[in-house]
Amino acid sequence: MSDMLVLGFPEYQSPAVRLGKALDCPCDAVAVHRFPDGESLVRLPSELPAHVILCRSLEHPNDKLVELLLAIDTARNLGAERLTLVAPYLCYMRQDTAFNPGEAVSQRIVGRLLGERLEAVITVDAHLHRISDLPEVIPGARAVNLTAAPLMAARLARRSDGPLLLGPDQESEQWVAGIAAKAGLEYAIAHKIRHSDHAVSISLPEVEVAGRTVVLVDDVVSTGHTVAETAAALKAAGARRVDCLVTHPLLAPGAEQLLEKGGIDTLCSSDSIIHPSNVEQLAGLLARAIRSLDGADTLEPDSLIVDGG
Numbered sequence: 544m545s546d547m548l549v550l551g552f553p554e555y556q557s558p559a560v561r562l563g564k565a566l567d568c569p570c571d572a573v574a575v576h577r578f579p580d581g582e583s584l585v586r587l588p589s590e591l592p593a594h595v596i597l598c599r600s601l602e603h604p605n606d607k608l609v610e611l612l613l614a615i616d617t618a619r620n621l622g623a624e625r626l627t628l629v630a631p632y633l634c635y636m637r638q639d640t641a642f643n644p645g646e647a648v649s650q651r652i653v654g655r656l657l658g659e660r661l662e663a664v665i666t667v668d669a670h671l672h673r674i675s676d677l678p679e680v681i682p683g684a685r686a687v688n689l690t691a692a693p694l695m696a697a698r699l700a701r702r703s704d705g706p707l708l709l710g711p712d713q714e715s716e717q718w719v720a721g722i723a724a725k726a727g728l729e730y731a732i733a734h735k736i737r738h739s740d741h742a743v744s745i746s747l748p749e750v751e752v753a754g755r756t757v758v759l760v761d762d763v764v765s766t767g768h769t770v771a772e773t774a775a776a777l778k779a780a781g782a783r784r785v786d787c788l789v790t791h792p793l794l795a796p797g798a799e800q801l802l803e804k805g806g807i808d809t810l811c812s813s814d815s816i817i818h819p820s821n822v823e824q825l826a827g828l829l830a831r832a833i834r835s836l837d838g839a840d841t842l843e844p845d846s847l848i849v850d851g852g
């Protein structure tokens with residue numbers, strides 16, 4: 544038996560298979576059955592090697608987190624000595640403080656829950672804001688926050704139309720600035736005010752967009768309001784074409800219609816979440832991160848936001 548095994552959850556099986564190939568190790572499946580009352584039954588292969596890599600993105604996290612806990616405990620009982628979670632999209636990272644009295648600080652709670660049970664957690668472009676250090680969020684485990692920025696930059700550098708990159712809000716500057724520098728493109732940052740989950744207002748920066756192609760760059764599209772409002776403002780200001788490039792296509796119900804209505808011409812994303820817009824596969828980057836945990840590989844410094852090693 545190989546000493547390492549990737550286990551993919553049902554909805555994330557194809558990226559898990561790609562990760563296994565990139566690591567040159569076998570990949571098998573975690574079987575999940577959902578009972579009519581909403582409970583889950585999780586089943587793992589009955590023989591496991593020492594190092595098991597659980598592979599599942601954690602969007603729509605509530606059921607997925609419980610199933611992950613069941614899988615982690617079962618893997619330990621079956622003899623796994625080392626458990627790594629590869630969750631290209633990591634949930635509950637935004638609620639990093641109690642914005643109102645009595646609110647749960649979900650980031651800290653979920654981070655602790657993972658850190659207490661796993662040897663390593665690997666994610667991509669985690670939505671960290673006030674606390675920017677993933678190892679601080681996930682104490683007790685190696686916590687590696689990778690970025691898809693170099694993959695995105697390489698894609699943009701191949702374009703012949705020299706687009707303007709635009710981040711829709713201040714938070715996006717951390718991604719846009721690095722991607723623009725690497726791709727040799729101009730960038731600007733818009734200003735966003737969020738009024739509620741479903742309402743944002745956007746002010747464009749002082750930059751000429753008439754007749755230009757603009758690429759909106761962000762970490763995640765969720766309801767779609769941020770990029771749709773930005774695209775609508777750009778088109779109103781005369782932009783010829785507006786494309787959108789994100790790491791995580793969360794795309795809540797109705798988001799794709801909003802993007803279309805806002806005038807977004809194309810949406811491109813990574814396979815952190817499976818969607819027809821996926822253009823970049825993360826398997827190579829994730830595999831290098833796993834190998835680098837043992838010193839068997841090194842990560843390009845620009846692929847890494849934080850490594851808790």
Ligand SMILES: O=P(O)(O)OC[C@H]1O[C@@H](O)[C@H](O)[C@@H]1O
Pocket residue numbers: 711712714715740743761762763764765766767768769770
């Ligand atoms: O406007 P939606 O798509 O709901 O939310 C996504 C935006 O909200 C921010 O946290 C993200 O960084 C992104 O800019």
